[in-house]
Amino acid sequence: MxxxxxxxxxxxxxxxxxxxxxxxxxxxxxxxxxxxxxxxxxxxxxxxxxxxxxxxxxxxxxxxxxxxxxxxxxxxxxxxxxxxxxxxxxxxxxxxxxxxxxxxxxxxxxxxxxxxxxxxxxxxxxxxxxxxxxxxxxxxxxxxxxxxxVDSEHSAIMQCLAGEARESVRRLILTASGGPFRRDTMAQLQKRSFRETQRHPVWNMGEKINVDSATLMNKGLEVIEACALFDRSPDEVDVLVHPESIVHSMVEFVDGSWKAQIAVPNMELPILYSLSAPQRFDWETRGLTPEQLSSLHFERVDRLRFRCLDIAYEAVRAGGSMPSVLCTADEIAIEYFRNGTISFTEIPEVIEATMRQHHVVSIESLESILAVKKWTTQVAENEARKLADKR
Ligand SMILES: NC(=O)c1ccc[n+]([C@@H]2O[C@H](COP(=O)([O-])OP(=O)(O)OC[C@H]3O[C@@H](n4cnc5c(N)ncnc54)[C@H](OP(=O)(O)O)[C@@H]3O)[C@@H](O)[C@H]2O)c1
Missing domain, CATH: 3.40.50.720 (NAD(P)-binding Rossmann-like Domain)
Structure with a gap:
């Protein structure tokens, strides 16, 4: 028990x-x-x-x-x-x-x-x-x-890596649903409201992660997580949009083989595996039907419309305190978006402007994270207000 x-x-x-x-x-x-x-x-x-x-x-x-x-x-x-x-x-x-x-x-x-x-x-x-x-x-x-x-993508990677040697892995491929605005033009994105971000096509999640899914910052955060969790460089972690969210993530091996973890899009499964791993518990009702596999699509992320993914790569490449800056600036930007001070497309602007002003320090304790958080909050709030003043 x-x-x-x-x-x-x-x-x-x-x-x-x-x-x-x-x-x-x-x-x-x-x-x-x-x-x-x-x-x-x-x-x-x-x-x-x-x-x-x-x-x-x-x-x-x-x-x-x-x-x-x-x-x-x-x-x-x-x-x-x-x-x-x-x-x-x-x-x-x-x-x-x-x-x-x-x-x-x-x-x-x-x-x-x-x-x-x-x-x-x-x-x-x-x-x-x-x-x-x-x-x-x-x-x-x-x-x-x-x-x-617990995250379905990292759970999938963990399952694909089971029994594999570290040097056998060429890259990890995280899949992304693409969020609710996947097909939007830039002009449409500019007008999106907080309420609209809360209508995710696949997952039923909390408010903040819903906004992150819409900007694709969620996938950026997952790239950073994958680097830490599986001890990989950002160049070894890739992202593909897969709107059906049936393939939860994949691993490419050095001999050209790929492994994917496939399951219904339901958080209860990765939650269960996070508690049972490496064992699997019998849960009959949670299976896939073959029809669900009949049409799966994969596409590259449009990095111009969804800037947050590249910003997250920049943060993890910079290392040290930069991912903390990214994370805090994102939380602040979302708060300002939520109360209508900035627009949806201004979220990455606030984050980037804040990161540009930061000098990376190493993170050795919780205290150093709190100091970075304090600095970032001030700078990001200032950047959000500057954008609002320009209107
Ligand atoms: N939802 C998903 O499918 C999903 C998938 C992967 C990863 N995640 C990650 O999992 C985490 C939780 O996501 P969620 O979607 O479950 O969020 P959520 O529905 O918004 O729930 C957040 C939980 O945190 C509690 N909480 C918030 N602020 C707190 C504070 N200051 N002190 C103590 N408790 C606090 C809330 O308590 P009250 O409601 O009682 O205030 C609530 O229990 C996030 O980091 C998210 O990125 C979520």
């Missing part, structure tokens, strides 16, 4: 992880749940899974959660809150594996603490690998723990 704690249990990945766990009651047990501010849903989840330790983002949410438990007569759960108690949450819940699925940079610290505690990590939070990939992988290696990706 694997004991699981989830950071971000109220989000899209967190909720799907709980569905997976419910399908395998003799394999998995939830021992800790952590979320941001959705006390109502978290209370429901805690009761449903009989969890004894819950963690939330701040004290007002902890009070609402405690009050909810009091009203329901539920006395079994200890409620913790804020950064300072993340380690206590891990100690008290005592998991074998942590699912790291908080969105954005708020997910960094829980991932860091889990790695520091030597726990296995099923990683969904992108920022952890993008901003502290080499540091995180080094911690995991030193502790002898395991980090398995």
């Amino acid at each position: 694997k004991r699981i704690a989830i950071f971000g249990s109220t989000g899209s990945i967190g909720r799907q992880t709980l569905q997976v766990v419910e399908s395998f009651p003799d394999r998995f047990r939830i021992v800790g749940l952590a979320a941001g501010r959705n006390a109502v849903l978290l209370a429901e989840q805690v009761k449903r899974f009989g969890v004894r330790c819950a963690w939330v983002q701040d004290s007002p949410t902890a009070m609402r959660l405690t009050e909810q438990f009091r009203r329901d007569g539920y006395k079994d759960c200890q409620v913790l809150h804020s950064h300072e108690t993340v380690e206590t949450f891990l100690e008290r819940s005592d998991p074998d594996v942590v699912v790291s699925a908080i969105s954005g940079q708020a997910g960094l610290y829980p991932t860091y603490c889990s790695a520091k505690a030597g726990l296995d990590i099923a990683l969904a939070n992108k920022e952890s690998l993008v901003m502290m990939g080499p540091l995180l992988m080094q911690m995991v290696q030193q502790k002898g723990s395991r980090l398995t990706p």
Whole structure:
């Protein structure tokens, strides 16, 4: 029986992880749940899974959660809150594996603490690998723990690489759905709204990742993640648009062979594999039908319309603190796009302008990441405001 704690249990990945766990009651047990501010849903989840330790983002949410438990007569759960108690949450819940699925940079610290505690990590939070990939992988290696990706693309690559020698690999090919605006002209892209970014053609995801999918920054972040996760240079990682999202990613080998991982586009499968690997658990209903394979398409990314992919390659080539700058500037740009201050096509402009002003430093600790984040926030906000003033 694997004991699981989830950071971000109220989000899209967190909720799907709980569905997976419910399908395998003799394999998995939830021992800790952590979320941001959705006390109502978290209370429901805690009761449903009989969890004894819950963690939330701040004290007002902890009070609402405690009050909810009091009203329901539920006395079994200890409620913790804020950064300072993340380690206590891990100690008290005592998991074998942590699912790291908080969105954005708020997910960094829980991932860091889990790695520091030597726990296995099923990683969904992108920022952890993008901003502290080499540091995180080094911690995991030193502790002898395991980090398995939840993202369908990296899960696919991990599966393709199983049993293969490092030197047999020519390149990793990440597939991308192309997002909701794949066929847009530049003029159409300029007018796209935040609300329109939330209608992804294939995946049902959180708000921020939906915008990143529309700009293709999501694929750029995945390129950076793949470099850290599989210890590859950016030149060994390629991207292809594959709108059906059936082929989740591929590996080309030096003898000309390709391997692909193919499955229905459903996050529950890679979530399950992140928890079961290298084993596979019987899940009959999740199969593909041959008809779904009858027409698969692949095309190159239009890098002029979707600038964010090249920007991400630039960031990972620069190394050190640059991916952190990319990540933070992207979060800021999305915030300004969301509140209508900048347009969809101005998102890459804010990121590029911020990166141009940055002098790369090495990332050796969480503190150095926070310093870079502070600098980037100021510069990116300034760049977004400058764009708005030009109108
Ligand atoms: N969704 C996908 O299909 C998918 C696929 C691959 C990778 N990912 C990655 O997985 C991560 C989660 O994505 P998602 O789509 O599940 O996001 P989401 O639906 O927006 O959920 C985010 C979760 O994080 C929690 N949270 C947000 N800010 C927090 C804070 N400051 N402190 C503590 N908890 C906080 C939220 O809690 P409350 O709701 O309670 O406030 C919620 O549980 C992201 O990094 C994303 O890029 C997602």
